[in-house]
Amino acid sequence: MAATRLTATVAGCAAAAAALAGLTACAPRGTDAAAGYDAAAQQQIPALNDVGASSAPPPSTAPAAPLTLRLKAATIPKMGKVVTDQDGLVLYRFDKDTAKPPKSNCVDKCAQVWPPALTDGNPELTGVDPAVVGTVVRADGSRQITLAGWPVYRYIGDPKPGAWKGQNVGGVWFVVAPDGKKNLTCLPTPAPTAVQPPAAAGPTATTNDDGGSGGY
Template structure:
């Protein structure tokens, strides 16, 4: 009986290790594995893939409308150069926006999923060239940070600072590099789907998507 239990335990650990190894590359569909290491410890429970396309509820999210007081250039495994806010949340840009002139086309339901990086006009910069940093006035009168003219956002689907599950969502959202360009180092395929906005917020806005057609 003891030998049977030992065999089962070894097999379970081996299966967990194999599943974790399969998640370490960028290539698998929807893979985004920098936050999956903790699941390997749960050897007695099934491993759940938490790829970039996952719609699992985020473990933690930034506030709905915080001020971004700092922009920091950082380097993240598998993704490379990114820009984060003062708390380490990765920032994104949206292909349906415009840079010349700067214009945000993400509002209402879209902005609940992709909170704009708002500012009082004086963010501290670490590793980001001041010449590419600007602001744009949103339709509600708030000021949003731009990089090379592109408005930047957080993503509520990121479970913790440093995560980048918003990469290639809908084929229109991308991690922003310190120069304002899209970071295309790792593109999950097929393009992931955005998480849903918080239920209370969606009801308050009548489920509108701000005219983005897919946020």
């Protein structure tokens, strides 16, 4: 799937002499979910084709989960260009996934902390180029939205719309830009640790290797 190549603006965060100073410089700040959206007319695109699958997707065995009904390009303080869902929650991508071919490697406990942006194949777009939007079939048969081939997720550690506390978690999770690239405008240092999965998940859930730093 051809992705519109946009130039990612990489604004350096002030180098900190101490970890606390680095965190302060890049501290996420919540914003009004309605603020900063591109003034593009909303578009509704035809049902998306699954990518990265050679045959029809298997019947879904996943429990019912809320769908991502809308993707919006937004501009938020310190971070700049991001993509949010219909509730204004910032979306992320995972370095241990792949885009060519698209594949999600965030399962089990990882997916409890980073819920995949699931779809019925017909999300509404605001300021996001339909050419970079697709889907991939997950191991459980559900369909996840991709941007430029990268599966996208929410983060349960974000307390409200516009927050981006998942940025640089474990050194492998990053806010996704409208073109599907990593938004590296601001990187909290040291790399934050992911929040724990919900207690209801139970102690027997398996953990997806995160390569350290608690990134799941």
